Amino acid sequence: MRIQANIQKPRMASHGLSLEPARQRLLTAEGEALRFPIDGSSFFLGSHQECVIRREDAQPRHAEARWREGTLWVRGEDTLANGRACKDWTPLGDGGHIQLGDINQPALSLAVLSEQNSTPSNQTLALTYFGDATAPNIARGVENQPGRLSRLLSENSPVQVQGVLLRGGRLNHLAKAALPVTMAAVGLGGVGACVAGLIHGINTPLLVMGGITALGGGLAAYSSWQDAPGHWKAATRRAELAGIPSQQVQVTSLAAAPSAKQFDQAWKKSLSNWPQARQVVYLSGHGYQDRAAGISFQHVAETVKGAEAILLDACNGGQIEGLLKLASSARVAVCSEHTVRASGFPLDAMFGPKDFPQDSRALATSLVQSAAKGRPAESLVAVDLEALKNKLLPSLEKLARRLKHADKLETKEALDSSEKTDTTGQSTVDLGSFLAQLPQTPEVAATQQALNETVLAMVGHGTLSFDRYSPTHMPESWRELMNHLRR
Numbered sequence: 001m002r003i004q005a006n007i008q009k010p011r012m013a014s015h016g017l018s019l020e021p022a023r024q025r026l027l028t029a030e031g032e033a034l035r036f037p038i039d040g041s042s043f044f045l046g047s048h049q050e051c052v053i054r055r056e057d058a059q060p061r062h063a064e065a066r067w068r069e070g071t072l073w074v075r076g077e078d079t080l081a082n083g084r085a086c087k088d089w090t091p092l093g094d095g096g097h098i099q100l101g102d103i104n105q106p107a108l109s110l111a112v113l114s115e116q117n118s119t120p121s122n123q124t125l126a127l128t129y130f131g132d133a134t135a136p137n138i139a140r141g142v143e144n145q146p147g148r149l150s151r152l153l154s155e156n157s158p159v160q161v162q163g164v165l166l167r168g169g170r171l172n173h174l175a176k177a178a179l180p181v182t183m184a185a186v187g188l189g190g191v192g193a194c195v196a197g198l199i200h201g202i203n204t205p206l207l208v209m210g211g212i213t214a215l216g217g218g219l220a221a222y223s224s225w226q227d228a229p230g231h232w233k234a235a236t237r238r239a240e241l242a243g244i245p246s247q248q249v250q251v252t253s254l255a256a257a258p259s260a261k262q263f264d265q266a267w268k269k270s271l272s273n274w275p276q277a278r279q280v281v282y283l284s285g286h287g288y289q290d291r292a293a294g295i296s297f298q299h300v301a302e303t304v305k306g307a308e309a310i311l312l313d314a315c316n317g318g319q320i321e322g323l324l325k326l327a328s329s330a331r332v333a334v335c336s337e338h339t340v341r342a343s344g345f346p347l348d349a350m351f352g353p354k355d356f357p358q359d360s361r362a363l364a365t366s367l368v369q370s371a372a373k374g375r376p377a378e379s380l381v382a383v384d385l386e387a388l389k390n391k392l393l394p395s396l397e398k399l400a401r402r403l404k405h406a407d408k409l410e411t412k413e414a415l416d417s418s419e420k421t422d423t424t425g426q427s428t429v430d431l432g433s434f435l436a437q438l439p440q441t442p443e444v445a446a447t448q449q450a451l452n453e454t455v456l457a458m459v460g461h462g463t464l465s466f467d468r469y470s471p472t473h474m475p476e477s478w479r480e481l482m483n484h485l486r487r
């Protein structure tokens with residue numbers, strides 16, 4: 001799900017970035033990608049003329065850095081690596097950042113970017129926006145997005161937005177706001193039944209029934225209490241969206257919950273209004289393995305054909321299982337395998353440019369690169385959906401067959417020690433982390449190469465994830481491996 005969360009500082013991971021070293025870049029606070037040596041030699045960063053990476057606003061003359069064993073190491077008197085002083089050599093880690101001076105200085109963030117044709121295109125970018133603001137904890141963030149787009153896009157912008165924002169019906173929100181009180185009353189009724197059972201002698205059936213009712217009502221009231229104020233606000237606030245629609249942004253605000261029909265209408269209207277445009281789908285709301293913003297990936301796959309990109313502004317969007325369902329709908333995707341801030345992706349940074357790369361892969365890379373300074377999640381990736389389906393998936397199948405006959409304890413230890421990416425069940429695992437933990441066999445190397453070709457760009461900490469309880473549409477050998485490791 002997308003949650004209201006403070007994004008943690010980048011940390012040193014137990015694994016390398018697991019992507020080609022030649023693609024490593026340092027991103028400035030403005031999103032500019034800077035190259036640096038990866039041959040092990042030292043180089044300097046700072047305001048001094050001899051620095052490989054110069055920053056005029058840097059306080060110290062220089063800090064020293066070097067690439068060693070797949071990790072960028074930094075040291076400097078007035079330099080911070082991931083917010084901490086690094087007077088001695090300090091590893092930066094996946095998605096780490098360097099600050100030259102005090103904590104308020106702009107940071108250089110480590111990222112992975114692919115090289116693609118960056119020829120600009122003046123063709124219209126038609127954005128089909130579908131936002132689910134029915135959940136109280138992310139409602140404000142999702143509701144503000146159309147307005148942010150409206151203020152951002154000028155008349156000469158290449159971006160046109162067509163879409164729907166769902167807020168949920170007032171009666172529905174009122175019912176959910178009253179749920180804790182209702183459940184508490186049920187619990188009190190159960191307590192009353194227990195008392196009645198004691199008064200009329202020890203009436204065991206009545207006592208058991210009353211106890212179960214009291215416990216169930218109390219737990220239900222407790223679990224729903226936290227969201228009750230949010231549902232109350234959703235039921236009583238004004239429903240209008242200031243400034244929407246505008247000339248560039250045609251978004252309808254509806255007091256309804258998400259439905260496949262509404263999504264279909266928004267997509268078809270985009271196609272009708274801009275038939276020659278580059279079509280982009282933007283889903284904003286809670287995210288799960290098989291859906292985002294209340295719309296299942298299966299339905300998206302059945303409805304959307306020929307889109308250039310799908311942006312999953314939702315938690316847990318970077319899961320292989322879900323992305324596979326979208327592979328027939330679009331060429332590329334932008335997503336995160338981690339939780340996403342309630343405010344969502346930084347739309348100003350992503351859609352503010354006056355032109356976008358003509359190549360689809362370059363477009364996805366540029367969107368991730370532009371979003372870097374907004375830090376919407378612990379990780380953000382651009383995914384080549386064609387490579388995911390035709391290269392990574394077959395590699396995973398071969399790797400699973402190899403691991404099925406390998407040392408089970410060794411493989412299980414690698415899986416258990418890999419980084420988990422979800423916030424609840426801890427069942428989703430970062431693939432890059434898992435591959436880094438395994439003994440390096442030809443099958444592991446081939447899967448690593450396929451992952452390199454699938455992940456076009458990565459900012460932050462993480463690649464793509466998979467579920468230890470794999471769904472049926474994953475390769476049979478992979479599902480058998482996961483079942484084998486659980487036994």
